[in-house]
Amino acid sequence: MKKQLKVEAIEHGTVIDHISSGQGIKILRFFALSEGNKRITIGLNLPTYAGENKDLIKIENTVFSQQQANQLALFAPNATINLIENFEVVNKFKLALPEQIAGVLLCPNSNCISHNEPVDSRFNIKQEQAGVKLKCHYCEKSFTATSFKELH
Template sequence: MKKHLQVEAIQSGTVIDHISAGQGIKILKFFDLSSESQRITVGLNLPSHDGANKDLIKIEGLTFNKEQGNQLALFAPKATINVIENFEVVNKFKVELPQQIAGVFSCPNSNCISHNEPVDSRFNLTTRAHRTKLKCHYCEKAFDKGLFTELD
């Protein structure tokens, strides 16, 4: 059986692999990756080794560190980050849900002080029974991750 690449290799940058099918576009939107000047390749509904489909994002010229990669865990808890240099994987890690996330989402509570003061939003994350909750650092209200639809 001859193996062939479905997505072009990148010289240097980041590959986000093992994204659950349908989450790739959300990641691009939430992290505003498409507004950057880097070349981005997106694969949607690609076959995975386990028989399911997956999404894949390749970003030329942008290297994710572990902290940046872990912010993706809200959308793709099984994602793998591959750092590429000279067409070779030089670092590979699985994302982990961070304890805190800052400056990514607006608080859904319209009365929260974070809407009226010049501060970055900040949330503490907890997971119970496979449900992730985000608790606002300022108003201390907890929200289901499904309520977060906009960037700051």
């Protein structure tokens, strides 16, 4: 007999599902989700019906905006966002990579002009076979989403 593990339901908030295995912790850090007193449930390396593994994050009393969802797509382009009200899914959407992101990330290149001038960082985003690439508008260097450790 196969055991089925269940994750506690949330009354109001956001569920980020179908995160590529290993990306859940990076998403928690990037969005600083563990700061504050929100209840968060994290599932790492959970089995899927397809026989693969995935990560899952449930954040109570937090609703992701479309802008946050698009930023999330940098780390988990195949993830699904479920908005929960009264323990029910009221909206479910797939993520879409934005073509450009501005004022959110710090350029990993310490010599980039965006570190020393009063300009917002700006990156052009491209989905490649190897993953998501971000190209700095100013220094024109390319980076993967995992290269970014800091928010702007």
